[in-house]
Amino acid sequence: MPSQRHDAAKDLAADSPQTIARLVRMKADVEIRPDAPFRMEKNEVNDRPSTDLFPDIVFSQGFPSHPSGIFVVEVQHGKDEGKRRQIPRYAAALWLFHRCTTIIAVFSPDQAAADYYSEPIATELPGYTFPPVAIGPKDIPLVEDVDTAAADPALAALSVMAHGTAPGVLETFMEGLTRLEASDSSKYYEYAYRLASQQVKNNLEAAVSSSAWPVYSPFAKEHFSKGREEGREEGVIHERASAILDILHARGKAVDDGIRARITACTDGEKLRTWLFAAATVENAEDIFDA
Template sequence: MTVLCVCPDADAAAYYAEPIATELPGYIFQAVVLGPKDVPIITDPAEVAAHPELAAMGVMMHGRQEPVLKAFVDALELVEPDYGPQYLEYAYNMAAAAVRRILEELVSSTSWPVYTPFAKQHFGRGKAEGRTEGEVHAVLTVLDSRGIEVPESARARIHACTDLQEIDAWLKKAGVVQTVDELFD
């Protein structure tokens, strides 16, 4: 049996590479250790594109070095489109939290599509919140421009709604109702 120990920390890799005596007669345990010295530092986007699997491991091992991350993100546009997002996911999931934050910043500053879980969550939520706010504003603008009085309680109800389908329905009705109460019927 072989045990692979992946250690982004050089000291931890050296520690776990040492043989470990066991109570089993004649058996000494020794893990196969993959550490920073075993994974090259790749800072050339063309080399990253040629070996994206190795570069993803490089992000885990050497991701605190910004040139490694920059080359990785820049190369994603050179990798086959079906595989680039997958390599980004692999690298992101293997990376330490601090490295993930840097990756998120780099990805958000490029034209690269949104793929990491963090980006999906925040981009999607921001997009939905922006649409909701825009739709609510449109409903109130149509009612106000038609001279329909919108009491504070109705205004609060419209602002509190997060259901885009309901807000869309209100927007359609806002152009034809005579009172704000008809909007909610």
């Protein structure tokens, strides 16, 4: 579901900004210092007297009081003209506040969406046409070398998303996981699984279920060791939670981290069913909990 892939892409980007920055440098002639660490910043981009703006992820580089650059990662799964028109506003508001290089990178698991967001964005300001950097599957290298997969597991997970059906990609990724600490192998396995297409998910399931592969990830162990009946019930719960978030997103209702966490943490299928119906009519996202 889009919400699952959206959350996975945000989590991976937040965890591995250096990997996303490398992909941006490969795609466009922009200045991102390779030696400076990234620091997570608040994602509130305020351009009052208009509405508050919240891109997905905002990083700064350099000193907190005088950053040398601002790097924004916006995850998009489909073509949305309203969101596209917000991108220059993110850049303008951040530049006005920080007075430093501001880069907006749109990441999309869907190539058509990435192509859409890569087009220069004209604005009502004379001479201000903003050139976003969009990263899609075709911009992600095919990781076929185990050393590379182990050195940059975030890139390897993205390679699974983009090229998971290509020969050797899954095997390289899984072998690379064996060289990581258990907590890291678990984390990047989950990123890859959540970002993958259903066909690639099936192949990952087969890989971790095979006697030839140890189960590296607690996520995988929990996900695949349950009985079929329990697995079906878990799948229904997950799909309902994802559907609630998708409906609220499609209706333009703001879903903050607290609301999202409460929905995704719920394991009561009937309660989720009630919230699902409410999501189609409520005025505000949090109103589903009163249904």
